[in-house]
Amino acid sequence: MGKAAVLALRAVLAVLFVGSVFVQTVMVPLLAIDMNGLRPEYAHLRTPILVIMVLGITTAQVVLVCVWRLVTMVRRGTVFSHAAFRYVDIVTGAFAAAAALVFALAVVLAPGEAVAPGIVLLICGVSLAALGIALIVLVLRTLLAQAVARDVEAARMRAELAGVI
Numbered sequence: 001m002g003k004a005a006v007l008a009l010r011a012v013l014a015v016l017f018v019g020s021v022f023v024q025t026v027m028v029p030l031l032a033i034d035m036n037g038l039r040p041e042y043a044h045l046r047t048p049i050l051v052i053m054v055l056g057i058t059t060a061q062v063v064l065v066c067v068w069r070l071v072t073m074v075r076r077g078t079v080f081s082h083a084a085f086r087y088v089d090i091v092t093g094a095f096a097a098a099a100a101l102v103f104a105l106a107v108v109l110a111p112g113e114a115v116a117p118g119i120v121l122l123i124c125g126v127s128l129a130a131l132g133i134a135l136i137v138l139v140l141r142t143l144l145a146q147a148v149a150r151d152v153e154a155a156r157m158r159a160e161l162a163g164v165i
Helices: 002-033 040-076 082-111 117-165
Strands: none
Touching: 002 040, 040 082, 082 117
């Protein structure tokens, strides 16, 4: 990965992180204020929706930090090591948690007439997509494990060859 690509990715990650902090600190409180005006039959939705939003944004921030760390490992040439597994596992868990949070939002919104049934179905689709991303990252983890094993094997063979020569 070239220096320009690493720099561009880090810029994107930084902007996304700053934006997510802005949403957590400014937009969510403004939404909470707006939700004070909900009709009484929907007032019970306020707290679960706000909690799900904050936790969802937190899962995104966790992914951004882990990707930053993995990019650092790529730049240093250490990504094919066992240390990378920790970050990949955290990303997988964060996407799985995000899928659960989105599904929880669908469950919260499903009863009653707060939103149309089609919206609940769309939210369930987003939950399924997040779960799919978690599974894709899990497959990529398997590929990383194979690459690390091959790297270790290659190092062992180089050492044997150096001993023979």
